[in-house]
Amino acid sequence: MRRRYIVAIWLVLGLTLMTILMYNIFGVSKLSNMxxxxxxxxxxxxxxxxxxxxxxxxxxxxxxxxxxxxxxxxxxxxxxxxxxxxxxxxxxxxxxxxxxxxxxxxxxxxxxxxxSDLDFSNYFSDAEVKKRNLVLLGGVMKCGTGTMKTFLKEHPSIRDAVGLQVFFTYNFGIQWYLKRLPKCKENEWAFTRCTNCFMNTDSLSLINNINELIGKRLKLLFIIRNPVERMISHYTQLKAGNKTLLPPIGHWIKEQISNPNTSGALQKTRYIDYFPVWYRMVGDKNILVLEHEEFVNTPWIAMQRVEKHLGLNPFFNENSFLLRKAGKYYCYKTKGPQMEECSHNPNSKGRIHVDITEKERTILRDYFRPFNERLFKFLNVRYKWE
Ligand SMILES: Nc1ncnc2c1ncn2[C@@H]1O[C@H](COP(=O)(O)OS(=O)(=O)O)[C@@H](OP(=O)(O)O)[C@H]1O
Incomplete structure (x- = not known):
């Protein structure tokens, strides 16, 4: 008899335990959407x-x-x-x-x-939307976009659209973007960068729609770099984040070149494949292409080009920048308590590139030569990229 009680108790306990377990599993499956x-x-x-x-x-x-x-x-x-x-x-x-x-x-x-946020009119009226001036640094990745952002933010007429960085590659709905564009006075510009937009056709159509909405007040900015150097920089960045899976640079280059249409690295560097469509979108006078070497070595010249492009009052000059002893990069100069200082650490960006043989460089050079030639013709410039 006593034995039966014990068995019954165990059964009840077992059943309770089972129920709890089932409930938990069921609950978890409901939350599997996490x-x-x-x-x-x-x-x-x-x-x-x-x-x-x-x-x-x-x-x-x-x-x-x-x-x-x-x-x-x-x-x-x-x-x-x-x-x-x-x-x-x-x-x-x-x-x-x-x-x-x-x-x-x-x-x-x-x-x-x-x-209620879905209601567009909650944010601003049609007329207000048209007051958004947007300057978008559309790329190219690894060409100095981070530093351009640091410099541009110093300009009194530039307002940083903080929440927008990188997100133009996603379709969150146009309101999402418009909501984050700061209101600008007549001579002010909201600025953001989107380094991956350059070769992303979805970004392009999104940006095009936004441009229409803001009354075509969009100006585009691009920095490009010697393709060979950009590729090495790209690889160096991948290497820094992924130490095990990445093949040595020589193999990686061959891999990219044998898959030219799926290689994101090559696509980003074949500038001429994408510029025509950006130019068509905003028109010649609304797009400015800068070159990395000029930007690194004489940032005041590059920044003055940007000012002119945006119709801003002159703000940057040679004296605005500081090159620290043994430093490779200029920074924007501010007055510290005792002496001139950098507004940011000029060495916060820029990696030491991986070693690459002359033969590997030549493979890249040969690959990009015809694209560069077409680009030079298109932009009517000739950079010393050999
Ligand atoms: N202070 C300063 N002034 C001018 N240029 C600079 C400066 N610091 C970095 N660099 C150059 O910027 C390269 C990194 O480019 P991005 O900022 O576009 O990289 S990223 O796409 O945001 O990862 C970076 O490339 P790598 O040196 O190949 O890393 C540099 O060429």
Missing amino acids: KTTFGVSKRNNTKTTDCNCIKIRTPDEPTNITSRDTKEEKMSTHKENTDTNKAAEQRHYGEPGYVFVGTKRMNMFPKTVNQ
């Missing part, structure tokens, strides 16, 4: 009842979201543009989420978004 797909926190795809967040789709987001939402896509560690664009298609506001830019996990969603 898993990541395409590097996007799926929390943002859940309905109100599941996670207490609102599913928001802005009018200009693609409509095929639901079919994509159901797919369990494996998260890859390395996301180039194609993947990030796919990711953009299923992005929604809601609880904080994140995206992967390359392998970097970045927070991107505003913490709270009210349903």
Whole structure:
């Protein structure tokens, strides 16, 4: 009899334990939308009842979201543009989420978004939108864009559109961008950079739409660099972030050149493939292309070109910059308590490049020569890139 009681007690205990376990598993499966797909926190795809967040789709987001939402896509560690664009298609506001830019996990969603925020008129009137002057540094990655941003921010007529950096590669809906553009007075410019926009056709169409909305007040800025050096810089950056998987530079170059249409590194460096479409989009007078060597060696000349391009009052001159002893790069000069100082660490950007043989350099040089020739003709310049 006593034995039966003990068995019964064990049964009850067992059943309770099983129920708790089942409940937990069920609960977890309900929350499985917290898993990541395409590097996007799926929390943002859940309905109100599941996670207490609102599913928001802005009018200009693609409509095929639901079919994509159901797919369990494996998260890859390395996301180039194609993947990030796919990711953009299923992005929604809601609880904080994140995206992967390359392998970097970045927070991107505003913490709270009210349903009413969907109403465009909550932000600004049509007339106000037209007051946004935007200057976009559209690339190219590894050509000095970070330093250009540091310098430009010093100009009294430039307003940094902080929240926009890099995000033009994603389609969050046009309001998302417009909302983050600071209001500008007549002679002021909101500035942001988007180094990956250069060869991203989705960015291009998004930017084109924004340009239309702001009354074609968009000016574009690009910095380009000797393609061989840009490739080595690109590889050096990859190497710094991915020490094991990357082949030696010689192999990497061969790999890129045998897959020219899928190599993001080559695409970014074949400048002539993308400039015509940018020029067509904004017209010749709204686009300025600078060259890396000039920017590094005589930043005041490059910055004066930018001022002229934007119709700004002269602010930068040779005296605005400081080259520290044994330093490679100029910085913007400020007055410190005792002496002239740099507004930022000029060595915060710029890596020591990996070694590369002359033969490997020649392979790159030969590959890019015809593209460079076409570019020079297009831009009507000739850089010393050999
Ligand atoms: N102070 C200063 N002045 C002018 N130019 C500078 C400066 N610091 C860095 N650099 C150059 O910028 C290169 C990095 O380019 P980006 O800032 O576009 O890189 S990134 O795309 O944001 O990663 C960087 O490339 P690497 O040296 O190949 O790393 C430099 O050529």
